[in-house]
Amino acid sequence: MRSRQQHRRDALRGLPAGVVVAAALFLTGLARAAGLEIVHVANEGFLLAHGDDKVLIDAFVAQPYSIYPAAPDLVQAMIDAESPFDGVDVALASHFHQDHFQRAAARAVLKAQPGIDFISSPQVTGQLPPAPQLHTRLPAAGETETWSRDGITIEVLRLSHGTGRFAGVQNLGHIIHLGNYRILHIGDAAMAEDNFAIYDLDQRRIDVALIPYWYFGSDSGRRIIDRYLDAELQIAVHLPRDGEDPDGVNPLRKLDMELAQSPLQTWRLGETASDNQP
Numbered sequence: 001m002r003s004r005q006q007h008r009r010d011a012l013r014g015l016p017a018g019v020v021v022a023a024a025l026f027l028t029g030l031a032r033a034a035g036l037e038i039v040h041v042a043n044e045g046f047l048l049a050h051g052d053d054k055v056l057i058d059a060f061v062a063q064p065y066s067i068y069p070a071a072p073d074l075v076q077a078m079i080d081a082e083s084p085f086d087g088v089d090v091a092l093a094s095h096f097h098q099d100h101f102q103r104a105a106a107r108a109v110l111k112a113q114p115g116i117d118f119i120s121s122p123q124v125t126g127q128l129p130p131a132p133q134l135h136t137r138l139p140a141a142g143e144t145e146t147w148s149r150d151g152i153t154i155e156v157l158r159l160s161h162g163t164g165r166f167a168g169v170q171n172l173g174h175i176i177h178l179g180n181y182r183i184l185h186i187g188d189a190a191m192a193e194d195n196f197a198i199y200d201l202d203q204r205r206i207d208v209a210l211i212p213y214w215y216f217g218s219d220s221g222r223r224i225i226d227r228y229l230d231a232e233l234q235i236a237v238h239l240p241r242d243g244e245d246p247d248g249v250n251p252l253r254k255l256d257m258e259l260a261q262s263p264l265q266t267w268r269l270g271e272t273a274s275d276n277q278p
Contacts, residue, residue, distance in 0.1 A: 034051035035050070035268055036048070036179070036208070036268065036270055037084075037266060038266065039265070039266050040261075040262065040263060040265040042071040043061060044057070044058040044094065044099075044210065044238045045057065045059035045061055045100070046237075051151075053150065053178055053179075054084075054090075055154075055176055055178065056078070056085075056090070056092065056116075057091070057092040057094070058092070058093055058101065059074075060078075060093065060109060062102055063098075063105075067244040068238070069240075071263045075105045078109045078113070079108050088113065090149060091106075091116050092154065092176075094120075094171055094188065095121065095124065095169050095171045096121070096123040099238075106128060110128070110133060114133055117147075118134050119136075119147055119156070120136070120137070120172065121136065121138050123170045137156045139158045141160070142199065143158065151179065152176070153176075153177035155174065155176075156174060157175070158171075158172065159172070159195050160192065161188050161189065161190060162190040166188075171187045175206070182204065182208075183206075183210070184210065186210070186211065191214075191221045193220075193224060196224060201228040202227055202230070206229070206230065207232050208232070208267075209233070213248065213252060213259070214238075215229075216236050216255075216257065217251060233258065234257070236260065237260045239260060
């Protein structure tokens with residue numbers, strides 16, 4: 001499948017050199033001017049968009065699971081490539097738990113949209129039929145694997161889900177580079193400082209951090225946020241359905257903070273910025 005960059009190069013062939021230079025500068029200016037949109041799907045699922053570049057993460061959730069909601073209408077929009085899910089380039093899944101990844105939804109979207117590259121762990125990609133669009137990544141703890149396509153770069157991190165029954169879960173964190181923006185998604189990373197210290201996240205310039213809501217209600221979670229997950233925009237994610245875990249959720253509603261509460265809830269940074277939509 002031809003990339004957008006290839007189509008742009010083809011469009012410029014045969015034009016006078018001065019026109020080519022001017023067009024290239026214009027396109028570069030557009031890329032720099034484009035802002036970032038963060039669109040909530042459900043739980044920890046989001047669409048991230050910068051200009052023509054679009055990334056889905058933990059978005060293939062069509063059926064409710066446990067106390068967590070789903071977004072079947074939005075999954076259908078992904079299958080049909082309806083706005084804002086048209087032109088998606090890359091999809092990611094942090095781990096195989098069904099509030100983050102559902103095999104039937106993933107198969108339906110990827111079959112309908114073969115131009116989407118899908119990146120995840122062996123526990124996730126192993127549930128899908130082999131296809132060129134699947135890319136399996138599982139770095140060792142403290143190491144990073146990088147994947148790129150056109151203007152998108154994904155850094156894949158290994159963040160422990162925890163001990164006991166969670167010890168065997170292949171939980172991936174992601175630093176997603178879109179234009180000059182860096183978005184951090186940590187999946188269901190355990191609230192342990194060692195999980196984050198090995199990646200020197202306090203030294204990275206993170207613009208957006210998508211953080212499970214229970215971090216904000218815990219002293220240890222707050223310490224991790226303050227030290228390692230500092231960002232211009234912090235969004236509390238993975239909220240359960242209304243009425244579930246009121247002791248964990250209700251105190252957060254009283255604070256001046258961003259909560260991912262509903263499908264298509266949107267935040268904007270940069271040149272496209274306007275009032276964020278609840």
